[in-house]
Amino acid sequence: xxxxxxxxxxxxxxxxxxxxxxxxxxxxxxxxxxxxxxxxxxxxxxxxxxxxxxxxxxxxxxxxxxxxxxxxxxxxxxxxxxxxxxxxxxxxxxxxxxxxxxxxxxxxxxxxxxxxxxx
Amino acid sequence: xxxxxxxxxxxxxxxxxxxxxxxxxxxxxxxxxxxxxxxxxxxxxxxxxxxxxxxxxxxxxxxxxxxxxxxxxxxxxxxxxxxxxxxxxxxxxxxxxxxxxxxxxxxxxxxxx
Numbered sequence: 468x469x470x471x472x473x474x475x476x477x478x479x480x481x482x483x484x485x486x487x488x489x490x491x492x493x494x495x496x497x498x499x500x501x502x503x504x505x506x507x508x509x510x511x512x513x514x515x516x517x518x519x520x521x522x523x524x525x526x527x528x529x530x531x532x533x534x535x536x537x538x539x540x541x542x543x544x545x546x547x548x549x550x551x552x553x554x555x556x557x558x559x560x561x562x563x564x565x566x567x568x569x570x571x572x573x574x575x576x577x578x579x580x581x582x583x584x585x586x
Numbered sequence: 587x588x589x590x591x592x593x594x595x596x597x598x599x600x601x602x603x604x605x606x607x608x609x610x611x612x613x614x615x616x617x618x619x620x621x622x623x624x625x626x627x628x629x630x631x632x633x634x635x636x637x638x639x640x641x642x643x644x645x646x647x648x649x650x651x652x653x654x655x656x657x658x659x660x661x662x663x664x665x666x667x668x669x670x671x672x673x674x675x676x677x678x679x680x681x682x683x684x685x686x687x688x689x690x691x692x693x694x695x696x697x698x699x
Contacts, residue, residue, distance in 0.1 A: 502687050510674060512690040556627055560687075573619070573634060573644075574678075574688055579627040 469494045471561050473577035480549050480584055487545045488580050490559030496520075498564040501535065501542045502574070506556040515557075518542065519564065549584045556581050589613045592677050592691035599667055599698055607662040607694045609677030617681075618660040619688065620644070620652060623674040635660055667698040 470493040480486045492501065503515040516526070518535050525534050530550075534543045546553055559577040590611040599605055611618065620633040621644075631644030635654040649671070650664050660679075664671055674695050678688040 500687070504690075509692070510695065511692040512676060512678075512688075514687050514689070517687050558629070573631055576629040579629075581627070 469496075469499075469561050469563070469575040471559050471575055471577035473557075473559055473580050475580045476578070477581040477583070480582070482551060482584055482586055483548050485545060485547050486549050486582065486584075487543055488557050488559075488582065490542045490544065490577060492540050492542065492559070492561050494561060494563065496563040500562050500564060502560040502562075503533070503542075503544050504558045504560060506558065506579070508555070512558070515544075546582075549582075551584050551586060554582060554584045590677060590679055590689050590691040592675075592694050594694060595692060596695045597697070599696070601666075601668055601698055603667050603698075605664050605667055605696070607675055607677075607696070609660045609662070609691055610658050611660075611679045611689070612658065613679060613689065614657065615679035615681060615689075616657065617679060618654070619678045619680070620650075620660070620662050621676040621678065622646060622648065623676060623693075625673075629676070633662065667696075669698045672696060672698050 472491045499520045501518045505513045523535050530547045532545045556579045558579045560574045562574050593608045616637040618635045621629045622632050623629050630646035632646050632648040633644050633652040635641045641652050650662050652662050674693050676693045677691040680688045
């Protein structure tokens, strides 16, 4: 069984602060993908990043960075110099990599972290 | 520009009515999904399909039904809406191996009064 845990229910920061969103996952699969999605108040889910289980190279993209550590089963997400527009719910998700049709590719989501960035 | 479309965006309807939530995608994806998101934010898979004439129940039991007659179309139907069905419903599709992630529609916010 797969499980994604986002222990932080809600985080409030002041604009320009850095903020890290935590994600811990459980899976028995040896090959899998991890994702971060953003859900603004409008409701749609916006894809942010994907990592496969063979790629532990961390990445920086503008104000966003990701820290994938297989040894601790963590996939944390950091926003540098946060802005009010970053206010949203952020979801971490996991799926196995499978060419099989039965049971493969279903995304397992964490419960989400509500990020509020205030002026 | 969205490649997966959900209509209506908002729907308020009376108890007992039959409703169909539409979902269409233009990416040619075989795999499609319906998620239900409750007010507490958690997303639950309620239906999925791996291709035409393939539909499966998801992890969360739902009174809704789905059909997949065409690759691009994956509608969700509630035969008799109840207030407990009030939720946001998100449709998604994915490439074969899941590595590219899901593409989500904008969602339908359903309120049953």
